[in-house]
Amino acid sequence: MPDRLLAFLLLCLVAGAPFGAALLWTGNLILDFVFFYPLFMSGLWMFGGLYYWLHWERRWPWGPDVAPPELRGRPWVSILIPCHDEAEHGADTILSALNQRYPRVEVIAINDGSTDDTGAMLDQLAAAHPRLRVIHLARNQGKAMALRMGALAARGEYLVCIDGDAILERDTAAYLVAPMINHPRVGAVTGNPRVRTRSTLIGRVQVGEFSSIVGLIKRTQRIYGQVFTVSGVVAAFQRGALDRVGYWSLDMVTEDIDISWKLQRDHWSIFFEPRALCWILMPETLRGLWKQRLRWAQGGAEVFLKNLPGIRAWRHHRLWPMALEYCISTIWAFALALSLVLWLIGLSVTLPGHIRVETLMPPAFTGMALAAACLLQFCISVFIDHRYERGLFRSLYWVIWYPLAYWMISLFTTLCGFPKVMLRRRRARARWKSPDRGIKAPTS
Template structure:
């Protein structure tokens, strides 16, 4: 049958089938290339290369209702294998004892300075206040529930020193709560999906976003683009696009390890993924047209990748709706969906998915030698997280278009159970 005569459902199924396969191949190819060129023979995370200079660095820690975790975070930051740095923690109007805990920590951590805000004004505003209080040109931003490895600071600041046009460096978050199926699946997500994507995007020039939980910035670059926006749901995606559109480079440093807590309830995970999806749509609406300019052509790959992912979500929704309507109404042949159950297509997708996970295991084993024991749990990822991501993207588009622009305040997320 000629392509021009295929029914609509065939077009939908072909796109739904080939999109994840093609993107998996792109991510694997880019990830392997990045690994062979930059990681395979490079130093290990606990043995960073020597630095010609070790400039003063400011570590910024925005906090909101973090009394349970902030002590461990500050302790890990104070133990950084770096000579000269300060820690600026901003208590953004917390409703718990975060402010009191921070004040008590000053006695044990002389590098720590604390700024108290009377009201919750959002993470972007807290980061701006911390930047005003900071003394350095080099700013490392860490979430208040993250545990940073001792050499992470050196790995990230090294890029800022070596490249005058490097505006930001994003680190390598790793999931540390691994007691539930949902937590174990996210281990695979961060290595097999997010890690490969960042490597591939870095290979063809631009990143969709830094990881807000661990990233370093050049103050000059932030000043050039106007710092973080307090009206964006995800300030990390927005600042990434604005920096790159202004021709600042963003690098990925997989050796800058950071251990994070992720949601382990359906409600918490849904809230997080809807926020991520809404942030992507916001950036598309605000910056999508500007990216089309020829001078910003290096962003075209990131834009196309995001548009295809959004299109895939709506194609999946259309297939499901056609199948559901067909249960009750006789549909014309061009719109008839016989079943949603995977046949040979599902087998091919499963093989490609497992190949992607295996590729990531080869790359990521230098950071987590025992990562392979979590491989079994990752096989459930496509069923659970693809559907969750699809629904989040479908809802995020109209939700964001209709949302009245206002300051984005934060609330304490579900962080699961710590192992």
Template sequence: MTDRIIAFSILCLVFGLPLGVAAIFTGELILDFVFFWPLFMSVLWITGGLYFWFQLERHWPWGKNRPPPKLEGNPLISILIPCFNEEKNARETIEAALGQRYENIEVIAINDGSSDNTAQVLRQLAQECPKLRVIQLAENQGKAVALKAGAAAARGDLLVCIDGDALLERDTAAYLAAPLIEYPHVGAVTGNPRIRTRSTLIGRIQVGEFSSIIGLIKRTQRIYGRVFTVSGVIAAFRRQALADVGYWSPDMVTEDIDISWKLQLRHWTIFFEPRALCWILMPETLKGLWKQRLRWAQGGAEVFLVNLRRLFRWEHHRMWPLFVEYALSTTWAFACAVTILLFIASHLISMPPNLTVDSLFPPEFTGLLLGVMCLLQFLVSLFIERRYEKRVAGSLFWVIWFPMVYWMISLFTTLVSFPKVMLKRKRSRARWISPDRGKGRI
């Protein structure tokens, strides 16, 4: 009951704050926040990305002839692949996992009660590949349960977890394991997913997203000490750290965000390794993209609510930047909604001067500044990402449309998910659904 009261209070605060600001000051003030918050975040991401590059990345060897990372002690790496309705992708994914240059690996595929022919495909692969073990779950239990089953069966203490449609580069497992071996306080390492579905505008725009937005965000968050989430499609964990936090939670919509916060609230560090490349499938329709991003937004809100009271303790002060960023981003979404309502009302009825919003478009100087900063962000991301994906420059035309798409998706998914989660009575087990993964692949 206490959590629900706190949640309702936050919902009222987040929705009421823009109204209160507009009532006390002016509609233009809230409009300024709507335009300048993305600008501020863009500057932060550019600065953090460049700092990460100059301090770390630029010193790393790269190229076709680069040596594989050396792992002290030659530890066993267990690659866990939870699968749900992956009959079309399982073979390709497992073969890529087995094709790692680092040889001391085992691959465990977990069939989570698939309704297609995934079970038969996995059984056939197990007969062909001695390093592959298969776990068959009788019914769909959700990704968190499938991962826990795989972790229980794994013989290694370093667990690399990927989705059933992800293709690992040949050294990805070793790159993910290296920070876990070198730094005892690192509990998880998140990799660098790259998009391979590009047959539609939605797919091509996401290429720009993962290059110019996601990569910079991960680098920036790593610099100031805490990462909002590991990539659910490609991440590695230390078994000791997982045991310390009780492994993945089966009742959270996004197990990756949840485990990230659980680890960091227990003072484990998350490392970002951009060399750990993984090629993934993403939605190529608006409907598929909406469902995916709404789930992400709902998962973030759930984690925020569950951990809210703990965040105010001084022992968790290093999580405060994430808390502030999430809170302001949520406030921004509701501020956008309030601004639109004030704009519509201003053209329908007589409004007080301080609540009147004449235009939803930024002033010329603000619009020019946003455009210049957007272009600068693209150039910085291309400068950093060029070594990981040569053809990313060809997506520049599509990248220029992404900030609008990114912020609009953030706006609408927050408006839908935040109230839904805040007023939700009880969490239930999060089960799989078959996602839209697009058709055009590279």
């Protein structure tokens, strides 16, 4: 089936499912789905996070005085850092990579056509640090190409890839590489990013997000077998696994989601390592947050549509729960949008009873259940993650705003990103611009 025809049919399916349901069900049942789906997902994430912690994580030693894991055979580890206009933050990133306690580490910085002083900064650091090598690309080729060039130049079998504004803890590289040595079928390990920009409400809310949402999701996905995506800001890969799947795709908006699916379609596993801490910069303005999340939504849709025809065979059945979760989340966004449209129309036009939406306010019991689930989810995530980051309990004050922000952003980015991907005729080379780095970036 041609790709564009398949995309059109999927669009009809996703957009039409809630509309058809609205014709068959009452508006109240649609609202039940809209309200109870986030409640169900919250319960699933809490169960998965607790199971992961009880089954594995609570037994793992952790603390400033705990020695890093021993890497059998003492292999070389190459840390790849693609940089584009990172003159302000790049030096701290490079130094944190060079200061890893594991000694057999090389750092490769790829200057991807920067227009500021990134190139001069990298050359100055390379002159002072023999383990740092710099690759200069004359033009902006995109993060995927920068990573490819770094991988080709690397001497290590294990590649740790971080963003040009991320700061690694001193043992992060060892924690990322150890699972791949101990489990040969692990092709990638995703780390644990922690937000260090928290000057505005948007920044503070994201502190809670990466603990109560991202961390629990990663743990839960490891329970049912597959991970939707590695964290593009901090992840490690086996070079042999990358070579089998053709490395990072050059035409995908989110290369991290794409490489995750490519590896898992080739039957490689992806692990989550919560002890592999990485301090990151996040947007602190509405405009920056919108651009970032729209790119994530568009990238997820691209990868989903690209891989859907190829995972129908039984040998890819471990990817089905991940695909199903994505489908239902997309249907939820369109169902909420349809409910909103029907409610607005109903304010001025008398609609038939079976499609009339009386109110968008949840029933008292549903609202209380959502609020209780949200608070319980935050408490569980803080309980699990508090040993990795101090002061997480203080973030509970700010994350009361998060449920509304998270689900509203998911709604609008899905409504904008999914049709955009489906209706696009062809994919071009994915290039990047320096994103919103936050208003103030305190160190960890």
